[in-house]
Amino acid sequence: MKKKIGVYICHCGGNISDYVDVEKVRQAVENEGGVFLSKTTMFACADSNQKDMVSDIKEKQLDGVVVASCSPKLHLLTFRGVAERAGLNKYNYVHANIREQVSWAHSDNKTGATEKAIHIVKAAIAKVRNAESLEPVKVQSTKAVAVVGAGVAGMRAAIELAEAGAEVFLIEREFFVGGRVSQWDDLCITDETGKELITRLYDRVMQHKHVTLFTGAEIVENKGSVGNFEIKVKVTPRHFKLQCSGGELQKAIDVCPVEVPDEFNFNITKRKAIYHNYPSEYPQLPAIDMKTCTRCGKCEAVCNAVDFSQKTEYLNIKVGSILLATGFDPYEPPKGEFGYGEIDNVITLPQFKRVIHYNDKRLIWQGKEVKNIAYIYCVGSRQLNGDNKYCSRYCCTSTIHTAITAKNKYKGIHNFHFNRGIRTYGKAEVRYDESSRLGDVYLQSFEYDPPVVEARDGQTFVKIKDVLTANKELEVAADLVVLVTGMVPRKDNSIAGLLKVPKGRDKFFNEIHMKLRPVETVIDGVTIAGASQGPKNIMESMNSALSAATKSFSLIDSGELALEPTVAVVNKEACEWCGKCDEACPYSAFEKVEKDGKMIAKVIPSVCKGCGMCLPVCPSNALELIGLSDHDVESMIDVLIEKDTV
Amino acid sequence: MAGGKVNNSPKILVFSTEKISDPAIDMAGLLKLHYPPTVYTIPVPCSSAIKPRWIMHALEQGFDGVFIAADGTDCPYGESCTTKTGEIVRETMEQLKEKGMDPARLKMAAICSVCSEPFVKHVKSFAEYLGKEKEVNAVE
């Protein structure tokens, strides 16, 4: 039982003290059993207060500490650190959340908030009174990282990790690397094309002996946790031998009778079941899409590199950390949205980029030359009624860039931009300015009054009430309507479920904290990068990829991890091995051992995750979780139910 | 006691989960979504770690209700969580019935990490129910 507990109650610069009378809270708890010192402070987390706490703990020999401030998700570790620096074992620290769950939640009721804060601080004191010093459980961690997705973000992260000294497994679901960027020709910001950038990154990936690239590969199973994830990777064969001479390959493609829409070109062209995306892609080896291949054997007959005997392989790999860079999908408008799928000269921006790629001298769509292009912005983003409330960030800039490209590449192009307020943020603003100078026409509406696309008399019209000309109704006859589709999460994002990575309101992967821990997830050891976390352009994807690589690497760098010692323990007297705990534990953390002539359960601390699933199943109540014992919980309950003091 | 409006609201103990529902409850505060200040939380690692005896203890000591903000299918410790938490609720309700206590004083709902609004709705309607029960009991 502790006798010298220090209690610190934070104003949080008004965030708390505007609604909770912190001085009253202090007075209410100063005479609680074991409390030796109680203080209020403007910012508990500020360096000066931390220093004060350290000297209090040292000088007054405090044996337990409570800070009542913001959520423990923000500062539990901060104050545990304070305890440690003062020489007090950090498990003698208990955190009380009186901001998120008190002052902010009850800003409408100051008396109630103050009362609740008092109870919560008392409960924390009750808990710290029983607290014991604990030592972390040390585990070896594997100095390897699995990077999922070989788009620009994944490849860049893989390079960085390898250069820092980690073993890297780069796992790409498609048969070819590069992700979305390989689908774009010219990019904004620089003169480099998407393919050139991918080539550059791929070369660096392949140079590294510490990067192993798997294509056609996916994680299908995951066991273990930070430091030691055991993943199972399913590698689908491309049914091609490594060596093959180009001539026969083209023959094989020619003879393949199966034609399917080519997703690489966003279905504006078709490809065969045996295919490659573009001539110089990586790896430079075609693949057979077994989902559509009819096994007719025609390709095998003309090309001896085709190999139908290759089998799906499953590899078990052990890694210390997993970095997710699975990217995004372009929004696919439902049939009828702005005429998409109904009027044949309505296409999406990604499709338009492919159309430009395939048209050299003149811009032709469906046999007709295109002169007037109407771009409709924010399709699938900034939805008033749909789920996608967010702005997709890249698209204003990318559309303007593409419009300028079209104008420079073909003669006589007129661009009409039907936007909702152009968001060429930062340096991209000069592109917007440039396009205006080139004569592009901008027409604007708001979310609630979008433009309308109509097919009439063999022509397609886009109509808008233009904000920029005092809401005049204007109409443009367009040869091509380009829907500026936003970014949405990958359709198949099952990897999130497999790894238990949470998603945000926008359904992209969610970070723990946008500013404090922007590339980490609540699942220890799993980091996120690139557009899988939310819309990003390439530079922003790179920054997050490099940051995530740093975080993943620092986890595994030392080869050893200190894990939380808050694991389950078995009461040897009470346990009568029935095996129920063993059944309940999702991690197989139990062993059956003999002790004093009877069989009992034993917990392996490095395997136990401290989930507590075993606790309620034990018929003899022989299991407790350290830090959450019956005594801990029940003494907190006893205090929380006490009568109000104010 | 001075008639603060607070003290009449039923006291509810919420068992939240550290990684999933507690962040949602935090966010309810961040978004200033109000709920009665007589709602207290004790975070646990996972909703299938809650011992029925803790729930019984809370209800017997004077909490009007216990709300389990369960991990649901989002549980970082595996899919078995939903059934396990369900089992805990079933078992506790049985104990309540045996003791002649209203099993509706225990409530459970899955609260995902961004389910702030559903959380507030749940505790508000639970508080309303418990408040009515309290009145009825007071009259009796």
Added chain:
Amino acid sequence: MQQENRKLNFDVLVVGGGIAGGESALNLANLGYKVLLVEKELSIGGKMILLSKVFPTLDCAACITTPKVSEIARHPNITIFTGAEAKNITKKGEHQFEAVVLKKPRYVVVEDCTGCQLCEEACPVSVTDEYQYGLAGRKAAFIPFSIASPRAAAIDIENCILCGACERACPTNCIDFTQTEEEVLVKIKSVVVATGFNLFDPLKIPRYNYGKAKNIITSMQMERQLAPTRPYNTILRPGDGKMPDNIAYVLCTGSRDKSIGNPICSQICCMYSIKQAQLLMGALPMADVTIYYLHIRAFGKGFNEFYAQAQDMGVEFVKGKVGKITEKENGNLMLRYEDIEAGVVKEAEHDMVVLSVGVLPNMEISESFKTEKLALDPFNFVNQSDVLASPAKTSIEGVFVAGTASGPMDIPDSILSGGAASAETTSYLRRASL
């Protein structure tokens, strides 16, 4: 002044102790590299430590910055020089740099100062406080602000009259007028440039009458009024101390304006103005807030939702270009603006105007590089030599850039950019040891 020469060795020199430089320094220190962090101001934390709450989550800026700052301050692998500037940075070869760091005297022994503020009380000289962006006064002996790191006094020698009052008041005798400027020669293996941005000075747009009309303030001044470490305990018009109830924001002040030489968008001012508007609605429930904008750049994660939230709260958004601001006798302000939706020029009266000033490059650091030139981009930010594949790379191998030194960005992006710079530095340093 006497000069003293010292020689020190580190792995990395990080120039600039804002959030971006801080993030880089921490990542590198956590991997075991020895870091020297040089900060020009008296406290680390950059602009962020002085902000109120931050978009789009509305966390309080101090709550996020202070723990990072204190983690940096006590990290065994990080040495911090505040009140210091990196002057001559020369590249001697790959993984060999030398820098001369000029440490200005603080006239206070930081280790001994307890931050008791007795010197402040004793000092008879009052001047305007630059950390409150001129909204309040401070003494010549002063602690920069309450959450500064280090939280220690400093003597503003330019305004000090050498009366010695502070020296007598100090209980720990930590005031030391014999301190002199020090030049420290440091040897490092690589450099991270995180020197941040400058704010646009609205005096450059005379038609807005900033500086003349008292109730026109900049967004940074409003930020200080809203911050927990604010100068007044509420929101006031500086002209007469009245609580405003009809506040206007003028966006794009000093941005997207070729006439003042800055064609680019500052990328943060739309969002911080929307944030301030929301905070004002909270602090002054009766007040009207109108935002005059050209385009609202609510592009990042959660931003558009944040914008919608402001509209729902009743913040007025007017698509309009403000031409001129004039002061009325009662201190109120007349805004002449082109209402773009209506297509006419209108006038509106407000009792306080906030100019949402833009982000300008801080170019001085490029002059510190002596042998090889640190190239700047067309807008005078540090040039990113491989912006698509290695955004932190600069024109000099071994010198990396972090945060707003390379262009406008918000805090999350600055932190990611800081992370990227530390990653590139790590692999550069690793090549040295191979």
